[in-house]
Every structure is written in C-alpha cells, then in structure tokens.
C-alpha cells in the first residue's frame with residue numbers, strides 16, 4: 001500500500017497497471033534500437049521468465065489466449081477430443097478448444113475456493129474416454145491442488161494445461177506455478193499481475209512442445225524472422241512446415257515485461273498487504289472473504305473476490321451500483337461460461353448443472369486490488385462497504401444514495 005496522496009473523492013478504478021519510469025525507459029531504448037518486433041528483447045524476456053518459474057522453456061506470445069491455443073495445438077488436440085474446462089473462468093479458456101474443433105466439457109468448481117472440483121474431474125475422466133486434456137484455472141491467483149490433479153490426469157493419460165492468467169507469481173507446495181503442469185500459460189494483459197499491455201507466456205519442460213509452439217506462433221515458419229534477418233549467417237530461405245498463426249510478442253512489449261518481471265515480487269507483496277488489510281477490516285460484515293486453500297502457498301493476489309451472504313441488506317447488483325456512485329470500481333469474476341448464450345447452447349453443455357458456480361455467481365464481486373492502490377484508497381473501499389452493508393446504515397440503498405463521500 002502506498003502512502004495516501006489523492007483526495008478522497010478521486011475515483012478508485014477497479015484495476016490499474018503499475019508502470020514506472022523503468023518500463024518507460026525500456027520501451028524508449030527498444031524504439032531507438034531499430035528492432036521493434038520479436039528479437040533479442042523477447043529472447044531475454046523468455047529466458048528471464050523461464051528462470052523465474054524454474055521451467056526449462058518459455059515461449060512468449062501476444063496473449064494468454066494465443067498461448068492456450070498454441071499449447072492445445074502442440075498437444076495435437078482436435079476433432080473428436082474433449083477438454084475439461086471449469087465453468088468459472090473467462091471465455092478465452094474455452095474458446096480455443098472450440099477453435100481446434102475439439103469439444104468443451106465444462107466442470108463445476110469447489111464452492112469455497114472456486115477452483116476446479118477435482119472429484120468432478122475424476123468422475124468425468126472415468127466416464128468419458130475421449131477426454132484428452134484438462135485446463136485448471138488458478139482463480140484469483142491461488143493455485144489448484146496441482147499434485148492431486150497431475151496424478152489423477154496422468155493416471156488416465158490426460159494432459160494438464162494450466163490457465164495461469166491470474167497466477168504469476170504463485171506457488172503450489174513450494175514449487176512455482178509454471179514448473180508443474182505439462183504446459184502453463186500466463187497473461188500479461190493490462191489488468192493482470194504483471195503486464196506488457198497485451199502479452200502472454202507459455203512454459204513447459206517438454207522441448208518438442210516448445211519447438212512446435214515457436215514454429216506455430218509465427219506462421220508455421222521453421223525459423224523466426226529475427227534469425228533470418230539478423231543472426232549470423234542470415235539468409236532469405238525459410239520453410240513453412242505448417243499453417244501457423246501470428247502470435248509472436250513484440251520487443252516493445254517484451255521490454256515492458258522484463259522490467260515488470262524484475263518487480264513482480266515487490267508488486268505481489270504490495271497486493272498481499274492490501275489483501276491482508278481487507279481481511280482484517282472486512283470481518284463482521286455479511287460477506288464471505290476469499291478462502292485460501294493452503295496458506296503455505298504463495299498467492300499472486302490478482303483478485304480479491306467477495307461474496308454477499310444471505311443476511312446482506314442489498315443485492316450484489318445494488319452493491320456494485322452503490323460503490324460505483326462512490327467512485328469505487330468493482331468487477332465480477334466470473335459470469336460462469338454455462339450462463340452465456342453461446343456456451344449454454346453447445347450440445348456438450350446444454351442441460352448440465354453447475355450448482356456451485358450458480359450459487360456463487362449472483363453474490364460475487366471483486367474489489368480493487370493492485371500495487372498502486374493507496375492506503376487512503378483501501379480505507380475508502382472498506383468504509384464504503386461498512387456503510388453499505390451495516391443494516392442500520394444502509395437505508396441509502398432503497399433509492400437514496402450516500403450523498404457524502406467517505407473521508408479517509
């Protein structure tokens with residue numbers, strides 16, 4: 001938490017990237033260097049990221065969505081295959097399965113942690129022979145029980161591709177996320193824990209999968225453009241070995257990423273401090289606070305999702321609106337996939353029930369959580385919640401709103 005500098009009526013956005021002079025200077029340096037797209041800077045970012053998560057290979061891409069697509073493609077997933085995806089996620093996790101011609105099978109989540117329900121995963125794997133992969137989402141920055149998931153998936157020959165869009169840096173039983181699954185995909189989207197504006201990274205211990213993804217991220221060309229034009233012995237020759245994609249990361253983005261990577265633990269610690277403040281200050285209100293599965297793990301604290309309880313004096317939508325009136329941004333993670341028109345009409349999803357996700361959805365909202373949130377901002381968020389959720393103070397919710405901003 002930074003010391004308070006802003007006046008209490010300034011809006012508090014839901015998310016804000018933490019960009020410093022270091023990131024600005026790094027971009028300027030690359031701009032002056034004359035090579036903007038994938039090159040040396042991206043290569044350094046990959047090797048520093050691989051090192052940070054103790055993985056032998058890291059492949060930089062222009063989004064986590066691209067990374068998930070390449071990961072599934074490298075495993076050869078296609079028509080006739082089924083892939084398990086939690087319903088409690090962003091549509092990107094599932095859409096790439098569909099693009100490859102495979103079938104999305106949604107699975108419910110644990111009602112407390114909102115992480116993939118591993119018993120449901122096991123039941124589905126036992127019932128259905130064509131399940132080729134499972135994509136756990138480390139929701140809010142907390143790791144799934146990877147040890148248990150990997151053991152059960154591998155026992156049945158099912159691959160594990162982690163959607164770690166929320167989970168950098170995080171650990172599971174002391175080991176970094178990015179060093180555990182068959183493939184792990186991170187996001188550097190503008191709201192994520194570290195950002196390159198748009199960007200992503202895939203890590204894997206499998207050299208062949210890494211090679212396939214490197215080829216497919218740039219048109220299925222067997223050597224990347226930088227090698228052709230800049231490396232010693234450069235030549236105009238190249239082979240197209242597959243119908244690839246245009247998923248490479250620019251050096252401009254990688255330059256931002258390298259500085260963010262170096263600050264990742266500092267930013268994580270700042271978010272953790274804010275999460276601890278929320279835990280401390282939001283007790284005694286009719287809201288459920290995030291449930292931590294294993295306190296020994298490092299939590300990335302990408303999100304701070306709360307849930308209104310039965311005796312809350314207002315609905316989630318009313319609370320979101322009242323906070324917005326006070327200039328406090330919130331968001332909802334997630335609208336479960338099975339509630340969206342496209343996914344709910346899929347034959348593999350139609351008619352299925354996801355009671356835990358449904359029960360949580362209408363009560364959930366996520367509070368602002370980012371390293372540049374000031375102490376004053378956090379106090380305002382807490383004060384607003386206390387006022388809106390304490391029955392005697394919440395008359396304001398029936399039409400009349402709080403006319404005065406809360407002073408910190």
Ligand SMILES: *Cc1c(COP(=O)(O)O)cnc(C)c1O
Pocket residue numbers: 062063064065066089090092093137163165166186187188189199200
């Ligand atoms: C943000 C997000 C993605 C997509 O990341 P992009 O880098 O924007 O493609 C995928 N899965 C989850 C759970 C996310 O939150």
